[in-house]
Amino acid sequence: MRYLIPVGVLAVLVAVFWVGLHRDPREIPSPLIGKTAPAFDLPAIDGADGRMTNKDLRGHARLVNFFASWCAGCQEEHPFLMHLGREDGVEIIGMDYKDAGPDYQGWIKQRGNPYRVVLADSEGQTGIDWGVYGVPETFVVDARGTIVYKQIGAMTPEAWDKIKPFLAPVAAAAPQ
Amino acid sequence: MIPELGHFALILALAAALVQTLLPLVGYWRRDARLLAVAPAAAQTQFLFVLISYLCLTYAFVTKDFSVAYIAENDHSQLPLIYRISAVWGAHEGSLLLWVFILAGWTFAVSIASRGLPVALSGLVLAVLGVVAIGFQLFILLTSNPFTRLFPAPLEGRDLNPVLQDPGLAIHPPLLYMGYVGFAVAFSFAIAALIGGRLDTAWARWTRPWTTAAWCFLTLGITVGSWWAYKELGWGGWWFWDPVENASFMPWLAGTALIHSLAVTEKRGLLKSWTVLLAILAFSLSLLGTFLVRSGVIVSVHAFASDPTRGLFILGFLAVVVGAALTLYAWRAPRLATTAEIRLFSREGLILFNNVFLVAAAGAVLTGTLYPLALDVFGGGKISVGPPYYNAVFVPLIVPLLILIGTVTAVPWKRGRVGDTARRLRTPAIAALAAGAVVPFALLGRTSVTVAAGAVFAIWMLIGAVLEISQRIRSRRRWQDGLAQVPVGAWGMMCAHIGMAVWVLGIAGVSTFSVEKDARLKPGETLELSGYAFTLVGADEQPGPNYHAQRGTILVQKNGQNVSMLYPEKRLYPSQQRVQTKSARDVTPLRDLYVALGEGYPDGSWSLRVYVKPLMRWVWFGGLLMAFGGALALSDPRYRLARAVAAREAAAAAQTA
Numbered sequence: 001m002r003y004l005i006p007v008g009v010l011a012v013l014v015a016v017f018w019v020g021l022h023r024d025p026r027e028i029p030s031p032l033i034g035k036t037a038p039a040f041d042l043p044a045i046d047g048a049d050g051r052m053t054n055k056d057l058r059g060h061a062r063l064v065n066f067f068a069s070w071c072a073g074c075q076e077e078h079p080f081l082m083h084l085g086r087e088d089g090v091e092i093i094g095m096d097y098k099d100a101g102p103d104y105q106g107w108i109k110q111r112g113n114p115y116r117v118v119l120a121d122s123e124g125q126t127g128i129d130w131g132v133y134g135v136p137e138t139f140v141v142d143a144r145g146t147i148v149y150k151q152i153g154a155m156t157p158e159a160w161d162k163i164k165p166f167l168a169p170v171a172a173a174a175p176q
Numbered sequence: 177m178i179p180e181l182g183h184f185a186l187i188l189a190l191a192a193a194l195v196q197t198l199l200p201l202v203g204y205w206r207r208d209a210r211l212l213a214v215a216p217a218a219a220q221t222q223f224l225f226v227l228i229s230y231l232c233l234t235y236a237f238v239t240k241d242f243s244v245a246y247i248a249e250n251d252h253s254q255l256p257l258i259y260r261i262s263a264v265w266g267a268h269e270g271s272l273l274l275w276v277f278i279l280a281g282w283t284f285a286v287s288i289a290s291r292g293l294p295v296a297l298s299g300l301v302l303a304v305l306g307v308v309a310i311g312f313q314l315f316i317l318l319t320s321n322p323f324t325r326l327f328p329a330p331l332e333g334r335d336l337n338p339v340l341q342d343p344g345l346a347i348h349p350p351l352l353y354m355g356y357v358g359f360a361v362a363f364s365f366a367i368a369a370l371i372g373g374r375l376d377t378a379w380a381r382w383t384r385p386w387t388t389a390a391w392c393f394l395t396l397g398i399t400v401g402s403w404w405a406y407k408e409l410g411w412g413g414w415w416f417w418d419p420v421e422n423a424s425f426m427p428w429l430a431g432t433a434l435i436h437s438l439a440v441t442e443k444r445g446l447l448k449s450w451t452v453l454l455a456i457l458a459f460s461l462s463l464l465g466t467f468l469v470r471s472g473v474i475v476s477v478h479a480f481a482s483d484p485t486r487g488l489f490i491l492g493f494l495a496v497v498v499g500a501a502l503t504l505y506a507w508r509a510p511r512l513a514t515t516a517e518i519r520l521f522s523r524e525g526l527i528l529f530n531n532v533f534l535v536a537a538a539g540a541v542l543t544g545t546l547y548p549l550a551l552d553v554f555g556g557g558k559i560s561v562g563p564p565y566y567n568a569v570f571v572p573l574i575v576p577l578l579i580l581i582g583t584v585t586a587v588p589w590k591r592g593r594v595g596d597t598a599r600r601l602r603t604p605a606i607a608a609l610a611a612g613a614v615v616p617f618a619l620l621g622r623t624s625v626t627v628a629a630g631a632v633f634a635i636w637m638l639i640g641a642v643l644e645i646s647q648r649i650r651s652r653r654r655w656q657d658g659l660a661q662v663p664v665g666a667w668g669m670m671c672a673h674i675g676m677a678v679w680v681l682g683i684a685g686v687s688t689f690s691v692e693k694d695a696r697l698k699p700g701e702t703l704e705l706s707g708y709a710f711t712l713v714g715a716d717e718q719p720g721p722n723y724h725a726q727r728g729t730i731l732v733q734k735n736g737q738n739v740s741m742l743y744p745e746k747r748l749y750p751s752q753q754r755v756q757t758k759s760a761r762d763v764t765p766l767r768d769l770y771v772a773l774g775e776g777y778p779d780g781s782w783s784l785r786v787y788v789k790p791l792m793r794w795v796w797f798g799g800l801l802m803a804f805g806g807a808l809a810l811s812d813p814r815y816r817l818a819r820a821v822a823a824r825e826a827a828a829a830a831q832t833a
Contacts, residue, residue: 007506
């Protein structure tokens with residue numbers, strides 16, 4: 001009987017690996033999903049647009065995109081964000097994370113602005129409150145101000161397919 | 177044309193491996209010696225085709241044939257020649273081809289060296305090796321073909337990952353694979369013994385050199401890997417308990433246990449089923465390591481994200497091979513049980529004890545490596561397991577092992593007496609305790625509980641290792657006669673155990689007294705650490721063959737005396753837009769000074785990270801000594817003698833038949 005123990009151990013291990021293979025080890029769920037978006041009160045980077053707080057994230061669903069001019073992943077996702085923001089009319093709030101104003105200006109001038117509003121999180125405090133551990137990260141905030149999804153890394157067409165359903169009510173409501 | 181030739185050669189190698197497996201098995205079944213005798217020729221043919229295939233891929237790398245997708249991904253026109261050769265195993269497809277090539281190499285060696293073995297045994301061993309070869313060759317051909325063409329061909333390759341552009345990489349993976357794959361030979365011998373039902377001291381004597389050889393390579397591979405990570409990753413660490421490091425460490429632990437239990441099986445004909453299980457285990461853990469690295473199932477610095485079909489293939493292969501082996505074991509091993517009893521307080525009893533600790537340690541590493549995955553699978557959330565777990569679990573398992581190593585030389589085979597042993601070890605124990613108090617001050621000028629304990633264990637093992645030899649010398653009336661009759665294997669054992677002592681002392685020292693400091697310095701500014709003054713003299717630009725380096729110049733002084741000038745670099749590889757640090761080190765036997773260059777700032781200042789690491793070299797030197805001890809044991813003439821005797825017996829048997 002004891003000679004069968006090794007085979008048993010192997011069977012359990014293989015079963016665990018089998019299930020494990022179908023998961024993405026890099027996918028780390030945010031504990032904030034299903035919770036109200038953490039509080040913030042930040043100035044718009046252009047100065048003219050005033051300030052914005054977490055209370056302003058109500059009424060309809062939108063994307064909150066943490067980015068920075070110094071980040072490579074942000075360069076990569078920028079064209080797709082341009083497409084989303086400009087052509088599909090998705091409302092994206094930009095959070096310029098740990099960035100300097102002039103660097104940001106150069107970035108936007110060169111690449112175009114996909115954002116409705118860009119807020120300056122120059123100290124990165126809001127990023128910490130939101131649990132950002134590397135830009136770019138994109139949060140989906142629904143009409144009640146609740147975080148419903150988080151995309152880690154660059155926004156891609158594949159990621160967008162997962163995010164779209166969360167924003168579907170917006171698309172329907174858009175014509176009014 | 178050449179890549180197609182390589183691809184075709186690999187297909188032919190697969191055909192040869194099929195012959196190498198099927199004909200001997202049929203021959204064994206039908207008791208047909210002619211079919212069994214096909215095995216060596218088939219194995220040599222397989223080796224030849226794999227060699228051709230491997231050379232074709234190397235040729236394509238050297239000639240920068242970017243029309244091959246794998247080469248376009250991992251080669252570059254500016255890449256130096258040595259890295260174009262080592263880039264063959266720089267990524268997934270090529271490293272699998274290296275795996276297959278090394279397996280074919282071991283198989284070739286077995287086919288040559290086992291000419292003297294009974295044809296049924298050598299035929300079965302080669303057949304089992306053939307099964308492994310078939311699995312991996314199919315894996316390459318079906319999921320990971322390095323010869324796939326790219327159309328249109330790019331003008332320039334994407335370059336080898338800069339982390340891998342280091343002489344350390346040129347030797348680390350081949351050594352590691354030599355070890356991993358080498359355990360396939362012990363595995364095949366074990367399976368052949370289970371099928372044939374013949375497992376005796378002769379079997380142990382045939383299996384031992386192969387196991388020791390693989391173990392030497394694995395020891396060297398892990399040591400070189402640790403050294404490479406230390407100097408290349410710029411974190412100053414030498415072991416990270418990363419899942420992929422663990423994947424190489426688990427077979428090492430099982431292999432170390434196997435070497436020792438093989439010694440018991442050869443000497444006393446005991447522990448047979450345990451030895452067979454360890455042989456299966458060591459290779460299974462090697463396969464598991466390959467699975468972990470190649471499937472991306474676990475997050476690691478080494479694991480390449482890859483598509484799940486590859487993971488499923490290796491998992492399926494692992495399940496079939498290891499499952500079949502263990503089922504065979506469950507069926508046949510009960511017959512191998514010996515009636516001879518084994519006494520706990522005897523040399524073989526204590527070696528069995530050491531085996532238990534080694535296997536438990538391997539189990540602890542396995543648990544730590546797989547726990548995050550298992551928790552995720554069972555819906556427990558995502559976690560990671562770090563060094564605190566391993567330190568907490570590993571130290572209690574390794575300490576009894578260290579004590580046993582020093583004890584076992586004072587315990588005879590068959591039956592020991594506690595009283596005798598205690599009397600013989602009293603002086604060494606006192607000496608070890610005294611040395612433990614003194615040695616840290618002598619080497620480091622200070623001490624701590626950990627370092628003192630490390631020194632006690634190290635001296636204890638050292639005395640034990642020397643005692644083994646001195647007993648043998650004193651067993652003769654004239655010490656010259658005694659010295660002359662010490663077998664080479666005993667010298668090897670002494671050397672390996674001393675290596676272990678050096679290793680323990682090194683770890684105790686470096687993990688206790690390492691200090692590090694981050695600072696931002698302007699040229700001319702100085703950072704003090706552990707009595708050394710590091711002054712940033714300046715920074716300049718250095719062009720390289722395929723990179724552009726920023727190089728800092730750092731003057732190290734102690735008590736106003738110049739110690740050394742260090743030049744850490746930060747290299748930008750434009751081909752991949754990646755930055756790679758090159759740390760700079762000043763090394764003496766007693767300490768490493770280590771400087772890594774960080775970011776440069778517009779005001780001319782640089783961030784620097786500086787380490788002082790006492791006894792760092794001892795960790796690797798210990799590893800080298802262990803491997804050297806293994807090599808020494810391997811050169812013991814009695815293995816060659818055994819082979820000659822077996823050959824003569826086989827020839828005699830053939831004549832009478």
